[in-house]
Amino acid sequence: MADQVMEKARVPRGAERLRIDKFTARRLELAEAALETLAELGYARTSLREIAQKSDFTHGVLHYYFTDKVDLITCCVRHYKAKCVTRYDQVTATAPTRDALLEGFLLKLAETLREEAGMHRLWYDLRAQALFEDVFREDVTEIDKSLEDMVWRVASRYAELGGKEPAVSRAALYAVFDGLFQKHLLRHLSNDERAIPELLDEVRRLLPMVA
Amino acid sequence: MADQVMEKARVPRGAERLRIDKFTARRLELAEAALETLAELGYARTSLREIAQKSDFTHGVLHYYFTDKVDLITCCVRHYKAKCVTRYDQVTATAPTRDALLEGFLLKLAETLREEAGMHRLWYDLRAQALFEDVFREDVTEIDKSLEDMVWRVASRYAELGGKEPAVSRAALYAVFDGLFQKHLLRHLSNDERAIPELLDEVRRLLPMVA
DNA sequence: GGAGATTCTGGATGCCTGTTCAGGAAAGGC
DNA sequence: GCCTTTCCTGAACAGGCATCCAGAATCTCC
Numbered sequence: 001m002a003d004q005v006m007e008k009a010r011v012p013r014g015a016e017r018l019r020i021d022k023f024t025a026r027r028l029e030l031a032e033a034a035l036e037t038l039a040e041l042g043y044a045r046t047s048l049r050e051i052a053q054k055s056d057f058t059h060g061v062l063h064y065y066f067t068d069k070v071d072l073i074t075c076c077v078r079h080y081k082a083k084c085v086t087r088y089d090q091v092t093a094t095a096p097t098r099d100a101l102l103e104g105f106l107l108k109l110a111e112t113l114r115e116e117a118g119m120h121r122l123w124y125d126l127r128a129q130a131l132f133e134d135v136f137r138e139d140v141t142e143i144d145k146s147l148e149d150m151v152w153r154v155a156s157r158y159a160e161l162g163g164k165e166p167a168v169s170r171a172a173l174y175a176v177f178d179g180l181f182q183k184h185l186l187r188h189l190s191n192d193e194r195a196i197p198e199l200l201d202e203v204r205r206l207l208p209m210v211a
Numbered sequence: 212m213a214d215q216v217m218e219k220a221r222v223p224r225g226a227e228r229l230r231i232d233k234f235t236a237r238r239l240e241l242a243e244a245a246l247e248t249l250a251e252l253g254y255a256r257t258s259l260r261e262i263a264q265k266s267d268f269t270h271g272v273l274h275y276y277f278t279d280k281v282d283l284i285t286c287c288v289r290h291y292k293a294k295c296v297t298r299y300d301q302v303t304a305t306a307p308t309r310d311a312l313l314e315g316f317l318l319k320l321a322e323t324l325r326e327e328a329g330m331h332r333l334w335y336d337l338r339a340q341a342l343f344e345d346v347f348r349e350d351v352t353e354i355d356k357s358l359e360d361m362v363w364r365v366a367s368r369y370a371e372l373g374g375k376e377p378a379v380s381r382a383a384l385y386a387v388f389d390g391l392f393q394k395h396l397l398r399h400l401s402n403d404e405r406a407i408p409e410l411l412d413e414v415r416r417l418l419p420m421v422a
Numbered sequence: 423g424g425a426g427a428t429t430c431t432g433g434a435t436g437c438c439t440g441t442t443c444a445g446g447a448a449a450g451g452c
Numbered sequence: 453g454c455c456t457t458t459c460c461t462g463a464a465c466a467g468g469c470a471t472c473c474a475g476a477a478t479c480t481c482c
Binding site: 044209 | 345
């Protein structure tokens with residue numbers, strides 16, 4: 001059953017279409033539950049049984065909706081991506097001035113670090129797994145690209161509001177923000193309450209320099 | 212036996228000292244072997260049996276020299292640090308000009324990416340683990356700090372040779388180099404032969420901007 | 423060269439893993 | 453209401469895991 005989703009030969013209609021929608025909806029529901037467990041335990045320590053236990057289902061169901069563990073994790077990763085790559089777009093689109101954009105960005109950044117710490121440590125974990133397992137590489141590379149684009153949108157809009165252009169490459173821009181975020185995420189998870197303010201300080205100094 | 216290493220109350224002398232030295236030497240030997248396996252398989256997929264199989268010993272020995280798996284991995288991580296944290300110091304100390312320093316740094320960077328890819332993916336893996344397990348946090352934080360210092364030494368010497376001072380914070384400087392390295396490491400491991408030259412291009416453009 | 427400490431072996435144990443599957447429960451169609 | 457398809461359960465399986473440990477091998481020292 002699970003492979004019907006892959007079918008591309010013809011576009012299903014009516015009842016069959018409905019059934020497939022239900023199927024993928026449940027897949028997403030399970031992926032969502034899996035993400036929570038993964039965010040809590042990390043890739044290495046998360047088992048299918050554990051995932052099932054934290055959902056409303058038994059572990060057998062996971063093999064009804066997913067061909068195997070990799071299929072599940074891949075689904076999770078893709079689902080995660082859709083949720084987070086537009087995080088700063090609202091701010092970018094509406095901020096009227098350079099300063100407003102900076103402050104809006106900082107606010108969202110702090111909120112992300114505070115409330116999405118689990119998801120982000122999972123992302124760093126999975127990105128590290130991609131260094132070892134080819135199955136993850138394509139998805140991880142694509143997400144990394146999306147995040148790079150996201151950061152670029154913020155910075156180039158910030159530059160635009162100052163009548164300038166970003167002074168560094170996309171890759172370098174993403175690298176520095178990502179690196180700073182990761183560093184302060186670790187500090188934050190180590191209960192260092194200065195992590196968030198100091199991340200904001202870094203970014204506040206940095207953004208005007210690069211854009 | 213394994214805990215005698217921890218003993219701090221008095222400084223052992225003579226024969227006892229020799230015995231302890233032998234003990235820690237073997238620990239390091241085993242840690243070295245473990246690092247190779249870890250670099251190949253990653254933290255999540257490395258078992259003690261696998262480590263033992265790639266060394267000259269059986270899995271039982273690992274429990275003679277290490278109290279448990281965490282003890283072993285911690286020992287590995289510390290050992291790893293000592294090896295890589297002075298990588299660029301030779302170049303920094305001897306380069307006569309700004310350009311020579313840049314080119315020497317780039318050369319070493321390319322060499323590292325090419326020949327130490329395994330160790331570095333392990334580092335990124337373990338750093339991600341630290342986001343989940345407190346046992347690793349202290350060591351990982353310390354190594355990160357050492358790497359930050361290492362990058363800072365290069366950049367501030369580079370700035371000095373131009374009669375300048377680095378334009379960004381230590382944290383931001385490390386973040387951007389680390390982020391770029393990680394990105395191109397993934398590309399390199401994905402058999403992208405442009406990974407190394409493009410990393411060098413990035414750094415060549417970046418370093419004069421920040422220092 | 424022999425006694426005692428140290429080092430190493432490899433089988434045993436019990437737990438956890440992903441996956442399979444027979445069959446029960448629920449839903450859908452008529 | 454009944455039959456078929458879909459959905460879900462939980463036991464069973466084979467394999468891998470960290471850890472323990474009895475005893476063999478090796479080394480040390482007198």
